[in-house]
Amino acid sequence: MTTQTSALTATNTPKTHTSHATTDAQPIMQLTGITKSFQAGEQRIQILHNINLNIYQGEMVAIIGQSGSGKSTLMNILGCLDQPSSGEYLIFGDPIKRLDADQLAKLRREHFGFIFQRYHLLGDINAQDNVAIPAVYAGTDHSIRMQRAQQLLAELGLADKTHNRPSQLSGGQQQRVSIARALMNGGEIILADEPTGALDSKSGEDVMAILQRLNRQGHTVIMVTHDPNIAAQANRVIELKDGHIVADYQNPSSNHSHHQSSSTEKAYSLHKKNSLSAFIDRLLEAFKMSLLAMKAHKMRTLLTMLGIIIGIASVVSIVGLGKGSQEQILSNISSLGTNTITIADGYPWGDPRRRYHNKNLTPEDAQAVSAQPYIVSVSPQIDATATARYRNIQESINISGIGEDYLKVTGEKLAQGQGFDAQSIRHRTQDIIIDNNAKRTFFANEANPIGKVILIGNVPGRVIGVLAPNKDAFSASDSPTLYMPYTTMMSRIQGSTYIERFVALVDSGYASSAAENAIKELLISRHGEEDFRIRNSDSIRKTIEATTTSMTLLISSIAVISLIVGGIGVMNIMLVSVSERTNEIGVRMAVGARQSDIMQQFLIEAILVCLLGGTLGVLLAFMIGEGINSLGSEDFKVLYSPTSIIAAFVCSTLIGILFGFLPARSAAKLNPVEALSRD
Ligand SMILES: Nc1ncnc2c1ncn2[C@@H]1O[C@H](COP(=O)(O)OP(=O)(O)OP(=O)(O)O)[C@@H](O)[C@H]1O
Ligand SMILES: [Mg+2]
Structure with missing residues (x-):
């Protein structure tokens, strides 16, 4: 790396670094009496016991311990993906207890960068888009974030892989993509859970070299590892055993020095959009992801839409048929003149006297x-x-x-x-x-x-x-x-x-x-x-209008039932989609997506499915109508009213919102840790 400003530099690093060994430094993360317990069947088992820990700016900490000792649990609490059961956790001096889900998301988005053992990249999008996700939620301008993602990938030796999907990359390359993602919004504090656990030794060394370089540039790095060789590269080692900290020491072998970090990076985060266009940007991102999800499951999407297609097609064509026959009957009546009154010889209808011919x-x-x-x-x-x-x-x-x-x-x-x-x-x-x-x-x-x-x-x-x-x-x-x-x-x-x-x-x-x-x-x-009969064409017209309207209403209500059934189908499929993409939801939350962002993504998908279904339904109705009209029957015509077509679209959007809401909310309410651990 040259003297040029590097994108790998942390955003909010101070000009000088003070080791935590010097007494007056303020820790950036401060854990006091932290415990964590899980409900396991009838009983609660305690995983973390009375954890007291201070982590200082610029440290490189390795957390070691046996499998099941609680390393990942502690890590998740540190990264605000999970909440402690008791105890106090201050980040930058602020207690996280007081933060709601969105504020925690903001913290993750702006200060943390996660690196996972199994990379957790989104499989449907390429490396560059994966790297750029945290910036979408941070509201960074599209061109700026794409440029930065490109630059980060290039600095990690992946300049020629920006358009590869994760499945087209090796494990070491995928891990480097995920490091780039962690750095996207600055990555002031990097949390890495077994970052080398799935890699061969060469790739593992590369990743460690990157982490060390980042640490020298001012990033605080906290990693979990089994490997003593890797722990040896940290300047501080914390050992966990059965949920207790049994050792916390400076690594004598590490000759750790900190470079003064540049703060030119700050300029990058200033390129934020105003809140409206950032919102639209996130909508577009959600729209793109929905399209990808629908494309990935074409058959399933089509089958889901079938209910909507049939429902909309029947509503539109029934209303069209009703309108057509009504029009036909009315035009027959108007051939009697628009507004005529007929007076005929004979007593009025129902009169008990002579019936006809006075x-x-x-x-x-x-x-x-x-x-x-x-x-x-x-x-x-x-x-x-x-x-x-x-x-x-x-x-x-x-x-x-x-x-x-x-x-x-x-x-x-x-x-x-x-x-x-x-x-x-x-x-x-x-x-x-x-x-x-x-x-x-x-x-x-x-x-x-x-x-x-x-x-x-x-x-x-x-x-x-x-x-x-x-x-x-x-x-x-x-x-x-x-x-x-x-x-x-x-x-x-x-x-x-x-x-x-x-x-x-x-x-x-x-x-x-x-x-x-x-x-x-x-x-x-x-x-x-x-002693005469009087008949008004206008009242006949009104009667016919009323009858055909009520017929249309009746049949339409049957069609509406089919729409509701279709909507339930959509809800069902959306629930499947949420559970299929739980892991993706976890990743998005880890990089700082708000609950509303997740909700939006699934709502948009539901609406999109319904709107597409609605469009196909209207097309089908047109085809049916053309078929009927081409039979050439004089008094049986399908007439399309723009209102019924607009109503069809409004209706399908509403169905999307109505039946997409529940699945979308259940996605948004997922616990990030649980979501991440599911595959
Ligand atoms: N959601 C949960 N519900 C119940 N028990 C849990 C839950 N998550 C973790 N545990 C338990 O907490 C303990 C610590 O798990 P943790 O994942 O923190 O271990 P670890 O130190 O990271 O282990 P490894 O090195 O194997 O990754 C384990 O015994 C695990 O079974
Ligand atoms: Mg673990």
Whole structure:
């Protein structure tokens, strides 16, 4: 290493080092009467007994002892991964008892660097990303942390391995990556539990050389080891036996000297982002990790999503179908004119008197209604059947006497010719309009029926108009229909003075129910009693809307149940994912992740699974809808409303949050030591 500033230098090291042998120095770690006991079945077993220990800045301490003597337990307490059962532990003079989980995480993040016997690198990401993790939680700028990770790796001889995954590295290389990670945020105090335990002797020597160099540069190093040769390289040895400190001595063989450390490193930690962009950065990191986790278990992710996919697809297509058929029915109704009221001859429905045909609804009644300000137009109507003949074609037909406003009221269109006007009605012209069926029946071989004369019974009628084919699903029939002025019909065909019904088109500015009541009153005053039937297209429309809406609601609620089942599937898989990645959670906590960071990571994963499931569900719904629509059925169409699609996404996000919460919280509440010890 050259005289150049090294990234390996500790962040917060003082300008001068004072050995703890000199009496007035303040220890950085101070343990008084520390005990640790575990519940083992019925009884509590005590692992650590009355540990009194001071550790000073710049020391290199080896903790030795037999297996099971409590070395790792002590180490975990020193590193704030675990809490003592009793006793006082001060770090930098502050009692850790008073710190909550997040403050402990901050302590680990900013002051400690952990090195484990089995490296504990995250297998899904490369060396450089592994090294950079502590800086993510510290809120360091992305480019700065990547650059620093690169530099640290280079100084540890891994410049060409930055993009290797842990599985593509040797044990010694992995341990060096984990040393780089420990140094990422400064690594003022390095805690190494058997750092050479899994390494061959050459790699072990390399690691020890690095640790010694770090110690010379000002890092405080505390390590646990079995190996007396390694302990001999420390300047202080603490020996544990059955949870008691049985020896604590300066190593006579170590000629330990401290180099004055530079404090230029400080500059690095100043490159922190503001809290919002650091938060977004951590979100992105969590997002990246979630994607990696989902990618690692594609099949499982897909199966988990299946519940959501089916749920969302069924909700969206059922709502679409409901909307489609509703629209279809409503458009059929609107072909009767947007807002019409039909007044028909006969007592009202359910009236115990004669059921039909009072024969007292007259054209004058229609005119009286037509004169009202809220009525745009009125079309009287009489219906009959007759036999019609044109040349040698004879056919039974429907014939309707209509008013001049008939087309306006029904919304039907002319394909050829013209309709009736006031003159036709007044002069009882013998003009007729024919529908498309009649045109096909009588004029199959003639291009233009206009001007031709059809005999209705023995009354001749001249064709002046042809209606466009009727797409109306309700009234579509194959029987030919002819129309003539109702006045002509009354005098020439029926020989009567009454009409069967009339349809009134209500001005759009008026409420149809108010118009209906006004018409009712007007006709009662004319007739002396309610001897007519009145029907409002608007109320039919409302009834149909209400029925289809409640049908949609009903079926949707069934689909919602399937969504909930899907959500429980997501929860289940998230619990599996948490238990599978317990070790990763432990590592993240050791390098300083907050509980909220862990929580976020798993919540994001749950939401991502659900959102992806939701997207696939919407796509599936589109495919189903396309399938149904391509069948070409006139009155069975799927109509997608943006609201149902937005609702699907909101719904899947909510499911993700709802069912991801429990697993995410259980991950966040894990004890770091327990998490680390699990594989
Ligand atoms: N969570 C726990 N619950 C119960 N007992 C525990 C727990 N963790 C550790 N112990 C016990 O505490 C004792 C000390 O364990 P520790 O891991 O500290 O030993 P060690 O000195 O590090 O040993 P080794 O050298 O084998 O790593 C052991 O007897 C172990 O069984
Ligand atoms: Mg141990």
